[in-house]
Amino acid sequence: MNIRKNLLPITTFVKIDVKRLFRDKVAIFFVFLFPLILLVIFGSVFSGDGNVSFRVALLNESSSEFSKEFDKQIRDNEVFEVDKEISSLDAAKEKMNRGQLDATIILPAGFGDIQAGTNFPSGESKVVYGQNNQTAGTTLASILEGLFKEINTGLVPTVEPFSVTAESTATKGLTQFDYTFSGILGFTLLSLGIFGPTTVFPRLKTKGVLRRYHTTTLKVWQYFTGNVISNGIIGLLACGLMFASAVLFFDLNMRGNFFNLAVIVVFGTILLFGIGLALGGWAKNENQAAPMAQLVTLPMLFLSGIFFPTFLMPELLQNITKFIPLTPIIDSIRLVITENASLIDLGPQLGIMAAWTVIIYLIAFRVFRWE
Amino acid sequence: MTKTIVVVKKLIKIYDKKQVVKGISFNVKEGEIFGILGPNGAGKTTTLEMLETLRPIDGGSATLAGVKVSEDSQEIKALIGVQPQTPSFEEKTKLTELIEFFSAAYGEKVDAMKFLKSVQLEDKANSYPEQLSGGQRQRFSIAAALVHSPKVFFLDEPTTGLDPQARRNLWDLIREVRDRGVTVIMTTHYMDEAELLCDRVAVMDNGKIIALDTPKNLIKSLLGRGFKKEQQVQQANLEDVFIDLTGKALRD
Numbered sequence: 001m002n003i004r005k006n007l008l009p010i011t012t013f014v015k016i017d018v019k020r021l022f023r024d025k026v027a028i029f030f031v032f033l034f035p036l037i038l039l040v041i042f043g044s045v046f047s048g049d050g051n052v053s054f055r056v057a058l059l060n061e062s063s064s065e066f067s068k069e070f071d072k073q074i075r076d077n078e079v080f081e082v083d084k085e086i087s088s089l090d091a092a093k094e095k096m097n098r099g100q101l102d103a104t105i106i107l108p109a110g111f112g113d114i115q116a117g118t119n120f121p122s123g124e125s126k127v128v129y130g131q132n133n134q135t136a137g138t139t140l141a142s143i144l145e146g147l148f149k150e151i152n153t154g155l156v157p158t159v160e161p162f163s164v165t166a167e168s169t170a171t172k173g174l175t176q177f178d179y180t181f182s183g184i185l186g187f188t189l190l191s192l193g194i195f196g197p198t199t200v201f202p203r204l205k206t207k208g209v210l211r212r213y214h215t216t217t218l219k220v221w222q223y224f225t226g227n228v229i230s231n232g233i234i235g236l237l238a239c240g241l242m243f244a245s246a247v248l249f250f251d252l253n254m255r256g257n258f259f260n261l262a263v264i265v266v267f268g269t270i271l272l273f274g275i276g277l278a279l280g281g282w283a284k285n286e287n288q289a290a291p292m293a294q295l296v297t298l299p300m301l302f303l304s305g306i307f308f309p310t311f312l313m314p315e316l317l318q319n320i321t322k323f324i325p326l327t328p329i330i331d332s333i334r335l336v337i338t339e340n341a342s343l344i345d346l347g348p349q350l351g352i353m354a355a356w357t358v359i360i361y362l363i364a365f366r367v368f369r370w371e
Numbered sequence: 372m373t374k375t376i377v378v379v380k381k382l383i384k385i386y387d388k389k390q391v392v393k394g395i396s397f398n399v400k401e402g403e404i405f406g407i408l409g410p411n412g413a414g415k416t417t418t419l420e421m422l423e424t425l426r427p428i429d430g431g432s433a434t435l436a437g438v439k440v441s442e443d444s445q446e447i448k449a450l451i452g453v454q455p456q457t458p459s460f461e462e463k464t465k466l467t468e469l470i471e472f473f474s475a476a477y478g479e480k481v482d483a484m485k486f487l488k489s490v491q492l493e494d495k496a497n498s499y500p501e502q503l504s505g506g507q508r509q510r511f512s513i514a515a516a517l518v519h520s521p522k523v524f525f526l527d528e529p530t531t532g533l534d535p536q537a538r539r540n541l542w543d544l545i546r547e548v549r550d551r552g553v554t555v556i557m558t559t560h561y562m563d564e565a566e567l568l569c570d571r572v573a574v575m576d577n578g579k580i581i582a583l584d585t586p587k588n589l590i591k592s593l594l595g596r597g598f599k600k601e602q603q604v605q606q607a608n609l610e611d612v613f614i615d616l617t618g619k620a621l622r623d
Contacts, residue, residue, distance in 0.1 A: 005478030012475035016468045023463040207459040215423055215453035216519075217445055218476035 009218055013226030018233055030195070031238050035188040039242055042184055043250040046135060046176040054079060054140055057086040057095070057104040066112025066121040074105065079143060089128070096129065102136035103129035105144065120155045135176040178253055181246050182334035183306040185239055186326060189265070190297060190306075192235055193272025194279070197227070198293040201280030205371055214370035224277065224364070228270055235269030236262060256336035260343055264336060268329035271353055274360035275325065281368035300326045325356045376401040376436055376523060376554050377422070383430030384417050384578075392417050393578040394431060399523075404545065404555040406569030408562070413575040415558040416456070419525050422556070423453050436522050449477060452521035452553075456528050458512030460500040466511060467496050470518060477519035486514040490544065491621075506537030506621065513544060517553070524548060526557040530564060535613055540621050542568050563610075566590075 021027050058080075060071045075082050083101060086092045092104040104127070111123035125144060129137025204210045213223065243261075246252035275296060283289035303317065304326035313321065321327055328349035335341035335349075343350065377399035384392035392414045399405045407415045420426040422433055424444035433440040436450050460469055470483035487493045490510040492503075500508060509529060516524065526545070530538045545568060549555050559565055565572050566586045574582040574589075582589060 008478050008480070009472075009475045012472050016464060016472055019468070020461070020463045204461065208455055208457060209459050209461055211425070212453070212455055212458070212460075213476065214425060215448065215451075215455075216473060216476040217448045217478070222476075 006222065009222045010226045010229065013223070014230045014233070017226065017230035021230075021234055031192060031234060032241055034191075035184065035238060035242050036245060038184050038187065039181075039245055039250075042180045043177060043246070046180050054102045054136055055081045055083060055100065056140065057083045057092040057101055058107075059087070059089060059092065059104060060107045060111075061109045062107050062111035062113070062123070064110070064112030064121060064123075067107045067123075070107065070112065073147070092128070093130075099130075103127050103140045105140070134179075177246075177250055178338050179334065181250075181252055182330050182337060185242060185265075185333055186268075186304065186306050186330035187301070188238055188242060189235060189268050189272050189329065190300065190326060192231070192238060193269060193274075194276040194293055194297055196231070197273065197276030197280035198283065198289040199280075199286065201277075202283045202286045202289040205283075205369075206285050208371070211371040220365065220368055224361075224368075227277065228273060231273045232266045232269050235273075236265055239265045252337070254337055256338075256340040257342070260341070260346075261333065261336045263343065264329065264332045264346070267350070267353055267357075268333075271325055271329065271357045271360065274357060274364055278360055278364035278367060281364055284369070284371075300324055303327070304330055306330060323352060325353070325360070328352045373403075374401045375399070377405075377433070377556070379422070379431070379433045381431035382418065382421060382428065382433055384414070384421060384426065385429045391578050392421070395573075395575070395578070395580045396431075397573050397580060397583055399554060399556055400571075401554055402549065402552055403570040404549050404557065404568055406565045406572035407556070407558045407575055408560075408565055408572050409558075409575035410560075414578040415575055416527055418575070419527055419556070419558060423451060423525055424448060449519065450522050452516035452519070452524040454509075454512050454516050454524070454526040454529055456531070458508055458515075460511075460515075462501050463499055465497050465499065466492060469500065469511075470515060473515045474518040479519055481518055486518060487511075489547075490514040504537075504622075506533050506540065509533065509537070509541055510544060513541075513548070517548065521553065523554045523556060526555065528558055528560065530559070530561065534622065535610060536617070536619060536622050538564070539614075539619060 021031065056074075058071060058074055060067055074080050083092075083095070086095065086101075086104075089104065089106070092101060095101040096104065106126040106128065108124070108126065111125060112121045113123065114121050125148075127137060127141045127144065129140070201210070243252070243254075247254060276293070279292045279296065280289055283292065303313075303321045304324050305321065306326070332341070332346045332349040332353075335346060375398045379398070380396050381394040382392055382396070383390060383394050395414075395418065407418065409415050417426065421428050422435065422440060424440060424447050428441045435447055438446050438450065440447050464472075466487060467483040470481065470486050474481040474483075484493060484496060487496055490513060492507060492511055492514070495503065495507065495511075500511065503511060513526075513529075529545070530541050533541065542564070545555060545557070557569070569586060571583065571585050572589070573580045584592070
């Protein structure tokens with residue numbers, strides 16, 4: 001058989017399969033709407049609209065009049081919810097780690113004293129916040145900055161004796177939403193790649209549709225390729241829609257190259273779809289496929305840093321995490337969006353993805369059955 | 372003398388160490404409608420599935436148009452059309468698209484409407500298979516099975532669950548297919564169907580062929596052994612009454 005004859009089943013399948021998606025309301029919901037809903041939920045939680053209050057600890061180590069006055073102002077301010085029990089930074093840190101506090105404001109010793117040679121009080125306050133609370137930390141710092149500016153202009157119109165510095169070890173400019181977005185994108189690819197085929201293929205088997213295909217000269221690799229291409233297209237459309245919404249409505253900072261992002265999205269879709277293809281292609285029916293899909297998806301969701309950063313995990317888990325198929329996908333998406341990483345920069349991630357793709361598709365071919 | 376197109380010799384199928392097809396042999400002539408009859412579990416479907424390359428052959432041999440079934444499944448698949456017991460298709464797919472996909476599966480491009488017309492479904496070109504009635508779906512399935520002009524057409528209980536009108540319509544359709552030169556091999560539970568439609572029938576029971584001849588000869592040999600029905604045969608039966616009352620026109 002010549003090449004054109006071999007490719008005809010693939011192109012025909014892709015054409016029909018993509019059209020079929022747009023006729024299926026349930027599929028449209030899960031492919032396009034559901035990720036958008038997630039995006040809206042996470043977007044509004046993490047981008048913040050100013051009406052929030054912060055749970056803070058206030059450590060006043062200074063004995064100046066000014067610091068006492070400032071202490072009182074913060075306690076009276078509605079934006080701050082001051083934890084009165086905390087009296088040391090260690091206690092505050094512990095609570096921050098548990099997520100019970102957003103940040104700690106420190107007024108160091110000597111804050112608000114009148115320095116020699118000046119006739120006004122000055123000092124530097126500190127905001128300490130946890131890794132998982134970057135937005136809160138930076139917002140808090142800027143609120144304090146605003147407060148200080150007001151006081152500053154009242155005291156000395158030209159110089160700014162009080163200032164605030166925010167301390168964080170994170171990459172500069174990486175907002176919580178930018179971080180979360182790559183996770184939501186990864187989650188979408190995961191559900192598209194795994195939940196799709198693990199429901200569709202077993203259903204087609206129990207109905208005898210695949211068996212019917214098996215009576216024709218259609219080959220497994222042709223059927224696989226057709227499915228992979230149509231899923232790549234659908235994945236690109238779904239992610240494109242999410243990306244556009246994120247930029248339009250949630251001010252996503254896109255620093256990277258769109259082509260690189262598209263490459264990662266398509267590559268990631270193919271890899272994750274391979275897992276779904278292996279499970280769905282192996283399972284005889286829905287009852288077999290559903291628990292397997294959960295078994296594979298859940299650990300990946302938790303370990304790949306989709307919803308919380310991997311560096312919060314114990315070291316042993318972190319090492320495993322790096323090699324889970326989903327992790328390099330999310331990491332590359334994040335690196336492209338926030339750091340304008342090139343495909344060469346992403347070499348290690350793409351390498352792990354390529355290795356997984358080969359392994360997974362070898363397994364998928366092995367275990368596939370038509371009925 | 373017509374050519375033989377299917378040769379089956381001592382065909383065996385084993386499930387769980389038990390023979391379910393016990394070394395059956397038969398020939399099918401080119402251009403005939405060959406029926407395989409028998410109660411449930413007789414091995415009819417298994418026999419068909421072995422000839423369709425869907426099940427491995429555990430013993431004996433089968434050749435189809437000179438090709439050994441166990442040797443080149445791709446070539447066999449290109450030579451045969453298969454109508455499964457309960458035809459089912461992917462949902463939300465237009466009939467024209469399904470025809471296009473099935474022909475593409477054989478590496479061919481066809482005029483989908485031509486095939487839909489041949490089974491009187493041109494009005495349903497843009498419908499989805501889940502919107503079709505049982506009879507329509509059977510007809511569509513036949514059209515889909517013939518997109519690549521196969522030499523042999525296998526049908527597994529094609530009329531099960533259909534109303535009398537749809538059954539008659541399907542018989543006409545199967546005859547048409549035969550008249551186009553396609554050899555038809557079908558299984559059925561219905562003796563009236565086999566008697567009317569099949570040129571020759573093999574009766575299977577317990578994995579063995581216990582009789583093989585034309586329906587007429589089989590009846591003749593039974594009568595020859597002195598068989599008599601208890602009741603006088605009526606000139607008409609209830610089905611004749613039903614068709615007389617409701618007409619032959621298709622209802623779906």
